Structures are given as structure tokens and as C-alpha cells.
Amino acid sequence: MKKNQSNAPIFETVLEHAKKRMVSFHTPGHKNGRSIDKKLLDFTGKKVYYMDVTVFPEVDSLHDPTGCIKQAQELMAKAYRVEHSLFLVNGSSVGNEAMFLSACKPGDSVILSRNIHKSVLGGIILAGIWPIWIQPKIDQNLDVILDAEPDQIAETIKKFPEAKAVFLTSPTYNGVTSDLLEIANICHENNKLLLVDEAHGPHLRFHRDFPISAVEAGADMVVQSIHKILSAMSQGSVLHVNSDNIDINRVKKVVSMLQTTSPNYFILSTIDLARRQAVLHGERLLGQVIQAAEYGRKKINRLKTFTCFTRKDIRSRGYDLDVTKLTINVTKTGLTGLKIEDLLNEEYNVQIDCADIFNLIAIMGIGSTRADVDRLVNALEDIEKKYHGEQKNWNLNLPSLTTEMVLIPRDVFLSREYKRVSLSKSVGHISAQTLTPYPPGIPILIPGERITQEICDYLLELSQKDIRISGQENDALKTIRVVK
Ligand SMILES: Cc1ncc(COP(=O)(O)O)c(C=O)c1O
Structure with missing residues (x-):
């Protein structure tokens, strides 16, 4: 099987086509990069635009x-x-x-x-x-x-x-x-x-x-x-x-x-090349990433204020863990994950995938290296020395979300028969909105769902805090869109 897997048919076909430097009377309009902005062209080089072709028999x-x-x-x-x-x-x-x-x-x-x-x-x-x-x-x-x-x-x-x-x-x-x-x-x-x-x-x-x-x-x-x-x-x-x-x-x-x-x-x-690489070299490359991630996890767990759960922790709860994802708990720092994400970005040129109040999530990929991990760990070590926040008593919690689905979400989405009511008076109404606070990063309300007292109280409490709520249509979440 590996023999066939060393082919990359799309890449090889497109590359062969690109090498012909053909005159293009098809889309896209940049014509093999000719009209691409000069600054961009200086940065990327020209060759890559010959690969930006459209559908014709040769390239399928x-x-x-x-x-x-x-x-x-x-x-x-x-x-x-x-x-x-x-x-x-x-x-x-x-x-x-x-x-x-x-x-x-x-x-x-x-x-x-x-x-x-x-x-x-x-x-x-x-x-x-x-x-x-x-x-x-x-x-x-x-x-x-x-x-x-x-x-x-x-x-x-x-x-x-x-x-x-x-x-x-x-x-x-x-x-x-x-x-x-x-x-x-x-x-x-x-x-x-x-x-x-x-x-x-x-x-x-x-x-x-x-x-x-x-x-x-x-x-x-x-x-x-x-x-x-x-x-x-x-x-x-x-x-x-x-x-x-x-x-x-x-x-x-x-x-x-x-x-x-x-x-x-x-x-x-x-996509084609990534498959080839994963089949031919995945075991070795991903093995290195696993090692680098576990090395980073150990180092983070030696810091005073950051912790990173292990595969053993997760297995003991009946699940399993891809160790190349580092969930770094920051609650002992007294700072939020969002604040630390900003610091990592602005002061250390380290970009993590996402953050919330409690955690930073650093995602590793097949291209990650131990040197990258060192940059992250060293930055965290430095932040730990330089910044101290006040301990907060925040708890990650969720209201009951297995509530009554009154209408099918599609019907609510398509009907557009909506009105706005004040959030504090929304109990009993049917939501026409999706609201996803971060954390927990999962939708607390979706279209078609009856708004319960518990969900209303939860959202009211969140609206008092510095929490991003995706789907929110007004800044302070004072009102909510419901079905008429
Ligand atoms: C769990 C999950 N599913 C689906 C998606 C969507 O993936 P994509 O960005 O490839 O569209 C994401 C993206 O972040 C995701 O985290």
C-alpha cells in the first residue's frame, strides 16, 4: 500500500501544468500571478500563482x-x-x-x-x-x-x-x-x-x-x-x-x-501531500510531536501557577487524551487565560489557539518542534515571575441544557417572525437566537428552545462579567430575540 501512497496525484498534475507556463484564458483573473499586488508578490514569489488554476480536464x-x-x-x-x-x-x-x-x-x-x-x-x-x-x-x-x-x-x-x-x-x-x-x-x-x-x-x-x-x-x-x-x-x-x-x-x-x-x-x-506525508512519515513526525508535547507538559507542571492535565488524568475519568493538545490551567496565576493569551502574543510572539478565563489551549501539529515548546514554556515562566493577579472565585458551570425544544431550529431560522424582549423577562419565550458564551464555549441557547428561569439567570449573571458572548446582538445583552 505504501508504494501507491508515495504518489500525490493532484499535486503532481498541477505542478506539471504549472511548469508549462501556459497562457491563461481561464479564471482566475490574476493570470498566473501577473496582476497580484507587488508587495504580496515580493513576499510569496510568483511561482505559486501558476498553481492557482481552474477546472479543466487535465486537473480534473x-x-x-x-x-x-x-x-x-x-x-x-x-x-x-x-x-x-x-x-x-x-x-x-x-x-x-x-x-x-x-x-x-x-x-x-x-x-x-x-x-x-x-x-x-x-x-x-x-x-x-x-x-x-x-x-x-x-x-x-x-x-x-x-x-x-x-x-x-x-x-x-x-x-x-x-x-x-x-x-x-x-x-x-x-x-x-x-x-x-x-x-x-x-x-x-x-x-x-x-x-x-x-x-x-x-x-x-x-x-x-x-x-x-x-x-x-x-x-x-x-x-x-x-x-x-x-x-x-x-x-x-x-x-x-x-x-x-x-x-x-x-x-x-x-x-x-x-x-x-x-x-x-x-x-x-x-490535502493530497498531507496524506502522503502522514502515511509515509507520520509515525516518525508525530512521534516527535508527542515527545515535544510531553516534554512541554512536564515542564509546565513544574511551574508554580500553571498546570496541564495528563493522559492519566483524563483516562481516570473514562476518556482518552491526544497529548499534543496542551490545556494549560491558569487559575492559580490570578490572571485570566485571556490576559495571558494577550501577554504571550504581545510580549513573547507566541500565539496559542484559544483561551478563556480558566485555560489556554495550545495546539501542536505535525510541524511543531521542541524549540516551539521551549518558547511557550519560557514565556509562561517569565509571566509567572512578572505578573500577579488577584485570585478569583470563578467556577465553570452550566445550566441544564436538555430543555424543551418547542420548534425545529430551521423553522425558527426561516420564519423571521421575531421580537425583542428584555433578557430578564424572557423566561417562557422561545429563543430565536444562538448564544454561546466563552467559557464554556458551547451554545447556551439555540433557536427553537424554551428559555428557562435557570438559563435566564445564568445569562444575566454572565452579562455582568467580562465574558465574550458570541451571537449577542447588542453589547450588554440587555435584550434577546425571541419568536413572536
Ligand atoms: C470541533 C470542530 N469542528 C469543526 C470545526 C470547523 O472546522 P474548519 O475550520 O475546518 O471548518 C472546528 C473549527 O475550529 C472545530 O473546532
Whole structure:
């Protein structure tokens, strides 16, 4: 298999084409880089623009592949040992939407934990799904959210036997993976599809010291951001389909409907190359990243005010951990993660993936090195010496989110029959808004849901604090959009 895997059909085809320096009477309009802004051209060089081509027979079509794209997708499917892999040029966001649209019919219900990326809600709205929510758990010791456990999924399936599928996010932003083998068993014993957002796990399959990936565990459909951890350019993702219960022709139609007809061949080439690299060199390269991450974790845990949970900590809670994600708890510093994120940025030129009050999340990828880790750890050490905040008594908590879904989110989104009410008087109304505070970074209200006293109190309390609330349509969150 490795012999074939040393090919990169899209990259090779596009490169051959680029070398011909052909006169272009097709899109894009920059004409092999000629009209690209000079400053940009000085920075990037000119060659790369010869690879920015459009669809023609030589370079194949993403929407009806018969040549190099077809071959590259087949190599991808072989690399992950799945039946079909479809390339995505709009990230896993489009993959999540495609999973709902291709696996479900309008009005189907899907069981899912609330710990979701916003594109999942997009998929629910587009496909007309009734969501059946599972309450995620908060771990107060680690200040993180843990996703649905197998028992919760089994119980929910029993309660809602009509559900078509179970949707899971694994790994989470923190690198925590669910017991996917057990969950896949539960789903399949009960004739439910298992759909997994594995945006953060395209690398798991390529090193034995990672948790089991969704593709290996037997999920029916899995979306992965090749660009997040492996070496594709941003937007490069893949949708794997591995199930007799999914109509692959429908999936292809849906993916085609959601994607641009002018895919960027540079992105496609890097998806192709990232697969080749992962298959041929993943074990070695990812092994180095694991070592660097564990070295960093140890050093961080030797600092006085920063801690970074370990795989053992997570395993003892019934989950597993991709150790290349460093969740760095900052609560002992007296500063917020957001403040430390700014300091790292401004004073140390170190950029982390995201932060909230409690944690910094540093994501490592196939290109990460031990020297990068040293930069981060040294900066944290310096911050610890220089900055001292006041200890705060903040707790990560969640209101009950398994509330009444009165209307299907799609109907609320499309109807536009809304009015605004004061947040403090919103109890009993049906939300027409999605509100996602950071932390916890999961939607507290979504369209179609009855607003409970508990949720209202929670949002009122958050509105008094310095917390970013995504979806908020006015600064102080004084009013909220509800169904008329
Ligand atoms: C869990 C999860 N799913 C999906 C996505 C969307 O992925 P992409 O950026 O590839 O569209 C993200 C992005 O951050 C994510 O964290």
C-alpha cells in the first residue's frame, strides 16, 4: 500500500501544468500571478500563482472527479481504511453540514452533546433536524467540559428510539476523546448512525500512542480538518464515509451542492501531500510531536501557577487524551487565560489557539518542534515571575441544557417572525437566537428552545462579567430575540 501512497496525484498534475507556463484564458483573473499586488508578490514569489488554476480536464473536477482528484481521494480512503473520502475546500464546517444533509431527512431527530462547533448548528438548521441534546459534564477540578459518555448515549437512545443518528465531537478542543468503540457498538446495536466531528483528529490514525480514531472505531461518517493538525493549507478537510447505511451518491451530491465550483488547487494539492506525508512519515513526525508535547507538559507542571492535565488524568475519568493538545490551567496565576493569551502574543510572539478565563489551549501539529515548546514554556515562566493577579472565585458551570425544544431550529431560522424582549423577562419565550458564551464555549441557547428561569439567570449573571458572548446582538445583552 505504501508504494501507491508515495504518489500525490493532484499535486503532481498541477505542478506539471504549472511548469508549462501556459497562457491563461481561464479564471482566475490574476493570470498566473501577473496582476497580484507587488508587495504580496515580493513576499510569496510568483511561482505559486501558476498553481492557482481552474477546472479543466487535465486537473480534473472536484464535483465530478475522474482523474487526479478521483485517484487522490481513493488514496486518502485507503490511507484511512474507509470506503470513500471526499475532499473539502471549506473546512470541516462544510463537512458537518454535509453529514446532516446526507444522512438525515427533514424532521429526523439526532442525539448530540451540546459541546459542538457552530457549523453543527448550521447543519441542523440546513437539514431541518430535531436535536436531542445530551448535557455535557463539567469537570470542576480540571475546568473543562467532558463530552457524552456511552451510558448517557445508551439512555438517550432508549428514551428517543426514533432518533436517526448520534453525532459526536471527538476529540474536543482540549484533545479529549470519547470511548468511541463502545459508542459505535451502542449505536449500531440500536440501528443508529454514528456521525463524528473529528476535525481535531486527522492524525490519530497515524501513531499508535494516540487514542483510537473515529474511523478506526467504526463511525459511519467522519469529518476531519486535515489543515488543523496535518500539513494541508487552511480549509483543507476531508469527509470519510464508511457505511452500507449511507448512500454515497447522496453524500457526493450534497458535498457538491455546498462547495464552490472554483476550488483552490493549491489547497487540494496540500490535502493530497498531507496524506502522503502522514502515511509515509507520520509515525516518525508525530512521534516527535508527542515527545515535544510531553516534554512541554512536564515542564509546565513544574511551574508554580500553571498546570496541564495528563493522559492519566483524563483516562481516570473514562476518556482518552491526544497529548499534543496542551490545556494549560491558569487559575492559580490570578490572571485570566485571556490576559495571558494577550501577554504571550504581545510580549513573547507566541500565539496559542484559544483561551478563556480558566485555560489556554495550545495546539501542536505535525510541524511543531521542541524549540516551539521551549518558547511557550519560557514565556509562561517569565509571566509567572512578572505578573500577579488577584485570585478569583470563578467556577465553570452550566445550566441544564436538555430543555424543551418547542420548534425545529430551521423553522425558527426561516420564519423571521421575531421580537425583542428584555433578557430578564424572557423566561417562557422561545429563543430565536444562538448564544454561546466563552467559557464554556458551547451554545447556551439555540433557536427553537424554551428559555428557562435557570438559563435566564445564568445569562444575566454572565452579562455582568467580562465574558465574550458570541451571537449577542447588542453589547450588554440587555435584550434577546425571541419568536413572536
Ligand atoms: C470541533 C470542530 N469542528 C469543526 C470545526 C470547523 O472546522 P474548519 O475550520 O475546518 O471548518 C472546528 C473549527 O475550529 C472545530 O473546532
